Amino acid sequence: MLWLAALPMLAGAWLPWVLLRPNRLAPGEYLRLPPAWVALAAVLALLPALTGQVRRGLVWLPATLALLLGVWLLGGRTAAALVGQADFARASAASGVWLYLLGAGVATYAAGLALPERRWVAWLWLPPALALLLGGHLADWSVLVEGRNEGPRWVQELGQHLRLVGSALGLSVLIGVPLAVWAAGRARVADAVLGVANAVQTLPSLALLGLLIAPLSALANAVPALREAGISGIGVAPALTAMTLYALLPVLRNGVVALRGVPTGVIDAARGMGMTASQRFWRVQVPLALPVWLGGVRQAAVLLVGVAAVAALIGAGGLGTYIFKGLQSAASDLILLGAVPAALLAILVDGALRALEGWLGRRLGRAA
Amino acid sequence: MIQVEHLEKRYGDSVAVQDLNLTFPEGQLTALLGPSGCGKTTTLRMINRLIEPTGGRILLGGQDTRILKPEALRRSIGYVIQQIGLFPHLSVAQNVATVPDLLGRDRRATAQRVDELLDLVGLDPAVYRGKRPAELSGGQAQRVGVARALAADPPVLLMDEPFGALDPLARDRLQDAFRDIQRRLGKTVVMVTHDIDEALRLGDRVALMRAGRLEQFGTPDDLIHRPASEFVRDFLGEDATLRQLAGRPVSAFVRAGLPSPGAPRVQADLNARSALSVMLREGHDTLEVLRGEELLGHVAWQDLRGEGHA
Numbered sequence: 222m223l224w225l226a227a228l229p230m231l232a233g234a235w236l237p238w239v240l241l242r243p244n245r246l247a248p249g250e251y252l253r254l255p256p257a258w259v260a261l262a263a264v265l266a267l268l269p270a271l272t273g274q275v276r277r278g279l280v281w282l283p284a285t286l287a288l289l290l291g292v293w294l295l296g297g298r299t300a301a302a303l304v305g306q307a308d309f310a311r312a313s314a315a316s317g318v319w320l321y322l323l324g325a326g327v328a329t330y331a332a333g334l335a336l337p338e339r340r341w342v343a344w345l346w347l348p349p350a351l352a353l354l355l356g357g358h359l360a361d362w363s364v365l366v367e368g369r370n371e372g373p374r375w376v377q378e379l380g381q382h383l384r385l386v387g388s389a390l391g392l393s394v395l396i397g398v399p400l401a402v403w404a405a406g407r408a409r410v411a412d413a414v415l416g417v418a419n420a421v422q423t424l425p426s427l428a429l430l431g432l433l434i435a436p437l438s439a440l441a442n443a444v445p446a447l448r449e450a451g452i453s454g455i456g457v458a459p460a461l462t463a464m465t466l467y468a469l470l471p472v473l474r475n476g477v478v479a480l481r482g483v484p485t486g487v488i489d490a491a492r493g494m495g496m497t498a499s500q501r502f503w504r505v506q507v508p509l510a511l512p513v514w515l516g517g518v519r520q521a522a523v524l525l526v527g528v529a530a531v532a533a534l535i536g537a538g539g540l541g542t543y544i545f546k547g548l549q550s551a552a553s554d555l556i557l558l559g560a561v562p563a564a565l566l567a568i569l570v571d572g573a574l575r576a577l578e579g580w581l582g583r584r585l586g587r588a589a
Numbered sequence: 590m591i592q593v594e595h596l597e598k599r600y601g602d603s604v605a606v607q608d609l610n611l612t613f614p615e616g617q618l619t620a621l622l623g624p625s626g627c628g629k630t631t632t633l634r635m636i637n638r639l640i641e642p643t644g645g646r647i648l649l650g651g652q653d654t655r656i657l658k659p660e661a662l663r664r665s666i667g668y669v670i671q672q673i674g675l676f677p678h679l680s681v682a683q684n685v686a687t688v689p690d691l692l693g694r695d696r697r698a699t700a701q702r703v704d705e706l707l708d709l710v711g712l713d714p715a716v717y718r719g720k721r722p723a724e725l726s727g728g729q730a731q732r733v734g735v736a737r738a739l740a741a742d743p744p745v746l747l748m749d750e751p752f753g754a755l756d757p758l759a760r761d762r763l764q765d766a767f768r769d770i771q772r773r774l775g776k777t778v779v780m781v782t783h784d785i786d787e788a789l790r791l792g793d794r795v796a797l798m799r800a801g802r803l804e805q806f807g808t809p810d811d812l813i814h815r816p817a818s819e820f821v822r823d824f825l826g827e828d829a830t831l832r833q834l835a836g837r838p839v840s841a842f843v844r845a846g847l848p849s850p851g852a853p854r855v856q857a858d859l860n861a862r863s864a865l866s867v868m869l870r871e872g873h874d875t876l877e878v879l880r881g882e883e884l885l886g887h888v889a890w891q892d893l894r895g896e897g898h899a
């Protein structure tokens with residue numbers, strides 16, 4: 222895995238690093254790294270794999286350094302490219318940057334896998350990278366230039382994205398939790414729920430969104446009162462409905478699986494010792510089901526961050542707005558302005574909820 | 590004392606238990622024995638109303654169990670099952686404290702009680718009270734299960750194949766430990782088992798069931814030497830006497846006095862079946878029984894025949 226990660230990094234160090242264009246839509250020229258940097262980047266590309274041969278536990282150090290070098294060089298080279306250029310000029314990341322970061326990312330991930338007790342070392346790159354970003358070192362990167370131009374609007378769309386995800390997640394938990402509790406107590410219902418949930422889960426989110434828009438607009442057209450209440454095939458309401466339904470499935474499915482996974486002997490003992498139904502539920506079933514159940518909520522949250530990007534397609538706003546705007550005008554910087562934060566958001570949500578799950582699992586006596 | 594009168598449980602057209610009349614004597618261990626599916630578990634679970642009977646009644650200390658709420662009834666009855674069912678998210682101490690906590694007993698008194706009980710079941714409190722169930726072996730876990738059932742000092746203990754899932758060695762040890770505990774505490778115990786050795790070894794009384802009905806109720810000697818039916822004799826098997834001997838130390842049969850000269854010597858804690866085997870091997874019909882160096886007396890092969898000989 223580490224040697225496999227070294228390949229794209231080596232290629233990335235050698236390939237063009239920066240694309241310089243006179244304005245954001247014009248064709249431009251590709252700039253490579255200066256030879257000294259190519260050499261350093263190549264050394265850091267090989268170092269994780271070499272370290273892996275000797276001490277697997279130390280791989281995180283060169284891998285993290287390589288990743289940070291990639292980010293740092295992105296800022297440095299874009300700034301250097303823009304020296305003496307007009308205001309409209311844009312310096313964006315070329316294939317070299319992406320390959321290099323991809324390889325370094327894989328290497329840090331592998332470094333984390335090598336240390337099951339200290340997975341967090343795979344995230345050590347994050348604080349310095351954030352410092353580079355917030356410290357303005359990356360300010361000349363075209364995506365951030367676009368971001369600055371968009372400024373408050375970008376913040377608004379991010380907020381809208383978070384609101385969409387948060388509301389859909391909240392609603393699906395609110396509906397899914399009681400539904401799961403109800404279904405888990407009935408074998409037939411539980412089987413049906415699991416069947417439906419698994420079937421629907423295989424639908425791509427875009428298709429589900431489309432499937433929901435048609436009936437919603439038909440409904441809105443048929444019942445004018447609903448249209449006046451803001452329900453139509455386009456906008457926030459259908460997006461939120463679709464997202465809630467989509468997120469409901471993992472919440473419901475994991476809930477049913479988790480609750481039914483509580484050993485029957487444990488439930489029987491609880492009953493036999495005189496716990497009432499509600500004592501059994503709160504003291505036994507909930508704590509034992511929670512880690513697995515939270516796994517469902519995490520899946521739902523990560524799915525929602527992605528689905529919310531698609532929601533822009535039907536006018537619900539969010540980071541997806543930039544993706545689709547960028548696609549229409551073939552401006553890759555705009556696409557990245559939406560896609561990169563959405564991806565980071567998904568990673569962040571996943572990591573945070575995973576940590577919570579692990580902690581709960583240990584607290585609750587599972588082998589996590 | 591638990592009295593069962595005309596007890597019946599039907600599931601639709603099929604009958605799990607019918608017209609069961611039985612008194613589980615105070616302070617004794619009654620083994621509910623019988624082939625799989627004969628209604629032992631159903632009977633046991635009707636006592637603490639995990640299953641509601643479709644007919645008849647159960648009196649606990651003279652009171653109909655239906656006057657209490659099921660939860661209140663169950664808190665006053667210990668319950669041990671084959672799956673053990675410890676709460677995996679709670680420590681050993683918290684598990685044992687379950688019923689006292691449900692009853693709202695004082696926390697500090699309960700903590701002390703938990704330590705006493707762990708001691709009683711042979712687990713060092715200092716080592717075990719903070720452990721999680723996942724860290725215990727099967728035998729240790731069921732010791733905790735027994736301690737948990739005894740925590741609120743219930744007069745009655747219901748056990749459903751409590752040692753059935755343990756490996757033979759752990760089962761032997763736990764059966765011995767439990768016999769000592771029972772001798773000390775004198776609870777009224779109903780123990781479901783399909784294991785004849787276990788029933789003969791631990792039971793003061795044995796209730797043998799067949800297809801939802803009571804086939805015979807009596808002491809192990811009654812069942813072995815005075816079987817009420819062909820079924821009882823067949824179920825216990827031709828080696829029932831040996832099975833019974835296997836469960837007792839030879840010291841239980843010792844009488845004072847000098848044995849015939851040249852008698853082989855055995856230790857008092859040897860089980861009686863092995864003692865009989867020594868007689869067969871050595872060609873002697875008496876044995877000298879010693880505890881350490883001290884002579885306890887002797888045992889003759891007639892003594893091992895139990896009350897059947899007469």
Ligand SMILES: Nc1ncnc2c1ncn2[C@@H]1O[C@H](COP(=O)(O)OP(=O)(O)O)[C@@H](O)[C@H]1O
Binds near residue numbers: 600623624625629
């Ligand atoms: N919930 C139930 N529904 C229908 N039949 C049952 C149910 N529980 C037990 N039975 C039947 O009742 C009989 C007695 O079961 P049980 O008391 O569990 O036997 P065992 O002596 O092995 O403990 C069996 O034939 C079993 O199939």
Ligand SMILES: [Mg+2]
Binds near residue numbers: 629781
């Ligand atoms: Mg049974």
